[in-house]
Amino acid sequence: MTGAVSITNNGKIYGGVGGAGITGIGNGTAGNGGDAIGIGGGGGVGAGGGAGGVGGGVTGPTTTIVNTGLLQGGNGGAPSLGGVTDGGVGGVGIRGGNLTIVNSGTIAGGFDGNTGTVRSNAILFTRGANSLELQSGWVINGNVGNASGVTGTTNTLILGGSSTNLSGNGTATGTIFDVSQIGAKYQSFDLFQKSGASTWQLAGATGVVTPWTITGGTLQISSDAALGSTNGALTFGGTDADTGLPGSGTLAVTATISSTRNIVLNNIAGFANTIDVSGTNNYTIGGVISGQGGLTKTNSGTLTLTANNTYAGATMISAGTLVVGDASTPTAALSGGGLVTVASGATLGGFGSIAGPVTNNGTFAVGNALPALASGPNTTFNVGGNLTNSGLVTLAGAAPGNTLKIGGNFVGTSDSTLALKTLLNAGGPLSNQSTDRLLVGGSAAGATAVRITPIGAGAFTAVNFPTAITGISVIQVAGASSTGAFALAGGTVSSGPYVYNLYGYGPGSPNGSADPSQTLIGAPGANWDYRLQNVFVTPSGPVTPPVQPPNSRPEVVPQVPAYISAPTALFEAGLEDINDLHRRLGEIRDTQAVGKPQQFEAFVRTYGGPYNYTSNRSFSDFGYNFKASDEAIQFGGSGIVINDQRGQLRVGLAGTFGRSFFTPSAIDGTSSGTFATEKLSGIATWQARSGLYVDAIATGGLFNGQVTTNGQTTGLNGTLVGLSVESGYPMPIGWKDLIVEPEAQFTWQRLNFSPRTDVSGLSVNMGSLDQGVARIGGRLIQRFQTPEGTLFSPYLKANLLQGFGDGSVIALGGAGFGTGSYGTAIQVGGGLTGTAPANGLAVFGDVAYRQNISNGGVRGWTFTGGLRFDF
Numbered sequence: 001m002t003g004a005v006s007i008t009n010n011g012k013i014y015g016g017v018g019g020a021g022i023t024g025i026g027n028g029t030a031g032n033g034g035d036a037i038g039i040g041g042g043g044g045v046g047a048g049g050g051a052g053g054v055g056g057g058v059t060g061p062t063t064t065i066v067n068t069g070l071l072q073g074g075n076g077g078a079p080s081l082g083g084v085t086d087g088g089v090g091g092v093g094i095r096g097g098n099l100t101i102v103n104s105g106t107i108a109g110g111f112d113g114n115t116g117t118v119r120s121n122a123i124l125f126t127r128g129a130n131s132l133e134l135q136s137g138w139v140i141n142g143n144v145g146n147a148s149g150v151t152g153t154t155n156t157l158i159l160g161g162s163s164t165n166l167s168g169n170g171t172a173t174g175t176i177f178d179v180s181q182i183g184a185k186y187q188s189f190d191l192f193q194k195s196g197a198s199t200w201q202l203a204g205a206t207g208v209v210t211p212w213t214i215t216g217g218t219l220q221i222s223s224d225a226a227l228g229s230t231n232g233a234l235t236f237g238g239t240d241a242d243t244g245l246p247g248s249g250t251l252a253v254t255a256t257i258s259s260t261r262n263i264v265l266n267n268i269a270g271f272a273n274t275i276d277v278s279g280t281n282n283y284t285i286g287g288v289i290s291g292q293g294g295l296t297k298t299n300s301g302t303l304t305l306t307a308n309n310t311y312a313g314a315t316m317i318s319a320g321t322l323v324v325g326d327a328s329t330p331t332a333a334l335s336g337g338g339l340v341t342v343a344s345g346a347t348l349g350g351f352g353s354i355a356g357p358v359t360n361n362g363t364f365a366v367g368n369a370l371p372a373l374a375s376g377p378n379t380t381f382n383v384g385g386n387l388t389n390s391g392l393v394t395l396a397g398a399a400p401g402n403t404l405k406i407g408g409n410f411v412g413t414s415d416s417t418l419a420l421k422t423l424l425n426a427g428g429p430l431s432n433q434s435t436d437r438l439l440v441g442g443s444a445a446g447a448t449a450v451r452i453t454p455i456g457a458g459a460f461t462a463v464n465f466p467t468a469i470t471g472i473s474v475i476q477v478a479g480a481s482s483t484g485a486f487a488l489a490g491g492t493v494s495s496g497p498y499v500y501n502l503y504g505y506g507p508g509s510p511n512g513s514a515d516p517s518q519t520l521i522g523a524p525g526a527n528w529d530y531r532l533q534n535v536f537v538t539p540s541g542p543v544t545p546p547v548q549p550p551n552s553r554p555e556v557v558p559q560v561p562a563y564i565s566a567p568t569a570l571f572e573a574g575l576e577d578i579n580d581l582h583r584r585l586g587e588i589r590d591t592q593a594v595g596k597p598q599q600f601e602a603f604v605r606t607y608g609g610p611y612n613y614t615s616n617r618s619f620s621d622f623g624y625n626f627k628a629s630d631e632a633i634q635f636g637g638s639g640i641v642i643n644d645q646r647g648q649l650r651v652g653l654a655g656t657f658g659r660s661f662f663t664p665s666a667i668d669g670t671s672s673g674t675f676a677t678e679k680l681s682g683i684a685t686w687q688a689r690s691g692l693y694v695d696a697i698a699t700g701g702l703f704n705g706q707v708t709t710n711g712q713t714t715g716l717n718g719t720l721v722g723l724s725v726e727s728g729y730p731m732p733i734g735w736k737d738l739i740v741e742p743e744a745q746f747t748w749q750r751l752n753f754s755p756r757t758d759v760s761g762l763s764v765n766m767g768s769l770d771q772g773v774a775r776i777g778g779r780l781i782q783r784f785q786t787p788e789g790t791l792f793s794p795y796l797k798a799n800l801l802q803g804f805g806d807g808s809v810i811a812l813g814g815a816g817f818g819t820g821s822y823g824t825a826i827q828v829g830g831g832l833t834g835t836a837p838a839n840g841l842a843v844f845g846d847v848a849y850r851q852n853i854s855n856g857g858v859r860g861w862t863f864t865g866g867l868r869f870d871f
Helices: 559-577 581-585 589-593
Strands: 005-009 012-014 063-067 070-072 094-096 099-103 106-108 123-125 129-134 139-141 144-146 154-159 176-178 191-194 199-203 212-214 218-221 234-236 250-253 257-259 263-265 274-277 282-285 295-298 302-305 315-317 321-324 340-342 347-350 358-360 363-366 380-383 387-389 392-394 403-406 410-423 437-440 444-455 472-477 486-488 493-495 498-505 528-534 536-538 541-543 600-614 625-643 647-665 672-688 693-709 712-728 738-753 763-765 768-782 791-804 809-812 815-818 824-835 841-852 857-870
Touching: 094 099, 099 106, 099 123, 274 282, 274 302, 315 321, 340 347, 358 363, 410 437, 410 472, 444 472, 444 493, 444 498, 444 528, 486 498, 559 600, 559 625, 559 647, 559 672, 559 693, 559 712, 559 738, 559 768, 559 809, 559 815, 581 600, 581 824, 581 841, 581 857, 589 824, 600 647, 600 841, 625 672, 647 693, 672 712, 712 768, 824 857
Parallel strands: 005 063, 012 070, 063 099, 070 106, 094 123, 099 129, 106 139, 123 144, 129 154, 154 191, 176 199, 191 212, 199 218, 212 234, 218 250, 234 263, 250 274, 257 282, 274 295, 282 302, 295 315, 302 321, 315 340, 321 347, 340 358, 347 363, 358 387, 363 392, 380 403, 387 410, 392 410, 403 437, 410 444, 437 472, 444 486
Antiparallel strands: 472 528, 493 498, 498 528, 536 541, 600 625, 600 857, 625 647, 647 672, 672 693, 693 712, 712 738, 738 768, 763 809, 768 791, 791 824, 809 815, 824 841, 841 857
């Protein structure tokens, strides 16, 4: 055929079969001509069989062949009678020039006439520009390439169509192509194209230069060698062979691959140049990406660019992660100036730079703040244009020191978050600051929540009050901004025991102007500087720079007041456990007075009450008042071991179970504490015949408790010991049977706290603390007996109590805080003991009120009620 021809084959086309050989001098008989475009088989030469006919032999300017059926060259003629090697060769499936072949069927060369197993070429190009497009269902039996001696052609292998069938071994039928066939079965191809809406997978590997162009659909690879030698660039965008229109498509990467191949991105309106990296795979491109088009990154994997990429179009990170430079390639860049957009759920990160603007709706992670790059050093990432953020910008890596420099403006929306890591030390001079920083060369607008990850034990950032040169500079803006442009997420941040806030200094700020010596962004004195500094509070609440009001101090985390108050609350509960003889047993002499023989006694009592503690420390010295209540039950027994003319000595044991509750009053926040105590005490009481008594107690036990803040609890536990020695001497005064009993007592307690770190990371090391209290006072007693013989002993009492020492020091986050002291107090109260003569049962009770008379101490009520049985 001649001229421009378009041929569509849905059936079968065969070349003619060569004629059989005939013994003799004449030619063999010509075979029958093939159907349609088949060329008839040739006659045998001499005595040999004829050559097979060409299945599709065409001549003319251009020819398009669309084959969905079978197109095959004819088989060679049979050998001559008795001959075995003179049979004809098979015919070529298609032979011609300027061919456009689209094949979703079978194209095959014919078999030889000798053995019937040697196949001829499937396609031979004879001149011009040729293309072979394979579509799903394709079969090529025989080689494809230029005819012998033909040069100067431009041949393109196209993987196209709209159907996808990712099955098979890549040599036929499906949309998988084994590239190891290139240069062997598929010869003389110069260009390679993926067209149409289908997905084709390149299997195998080849070292041949195979410059692929993607104009439609998806080209899938699991190794860079599938794209051939790295001397062949990969191009996105061009005229699609299926549609005849401009288009582009997707490179799908299904394995972790590293490549030095260059990539060209063409700008095709309405089409994205897409790289899809699946799973947890990482596709690293060390070649240069150039061109006027843009790049879209899809799927959950990572695309890492390590060169200076000059493409001018926009970059869209729809899913997964785009890394611009890893730790070993900090010069990597997107230098074309196009907009980079990060979609929600996607991530941009790296150690390199971006020349143009960035719009972040997902995560923008600088350097080692990206988990995959966490082992890298700190870095400075540069964005030449504006940064508009409605997602998370994070610089918080393994250690503080990352910097993000924005050449243009920073605009934060209501969802804008900036994450930084900072060593919360004293700060001050820039050389003493260790922090991540955001530096904005333009202006800042909107509202961004700043999330600080603190490290360190915390410290005072100002000797007296925050100023423009104290604390730690974390954000600087060269142009216009406001105090509300950046604010701490949650309002404050804490490290160790202290609380910090972010204060903005700049033109028109109520906090004052930025200090020129602190600028890192230029425009000294006219810039804005956002600094982490201690929050200062007064009894009325937080205060802000620049003027320090009287009676102010740094704010502490809410649990600190509870830790400071805990020892005092435990000491108070312990004092009630060992104070005093008559509250423990009632009037023990009354048993003898009613004539009841006594050798042993058993008792049980319950006691406690509410009270308020006022700290002797000032507000500025972290003094905390608290409300508390105690409740306990004590039971035990004793026996008389000495009973002679001098007096009686009884010894015994007592067990105590108690609970204490306290709630500090603190502007720093709400906290509370609860403790349970378990004690075993040894008791000894000497009663002289003269009336003098001496009572001693030695106690030891455990305490377990918790401090609760904002719904979070931290356990506190340890051991305790205590001693008490008390003496009194009852003296009748000869009027109305009244008895005056002067008394004196000294108690000592020690608490041993186990160190721990609480739920917020604050180290709590309260150590061992001691408290001593002396009591001097007396009782006024009057006994009376009922006609039935029951003896009642009501009394009134008054005491002066004096604590020793000015409190102790506990360590919270490495900082020392003083606890309050017991102080001086007066106590008044009364009680009653009723003793029955018949059964030795005594019922007793006591109530007392205590009032501190020093600048710190306890005021409140205590109640005691109990039973004693003597036998």
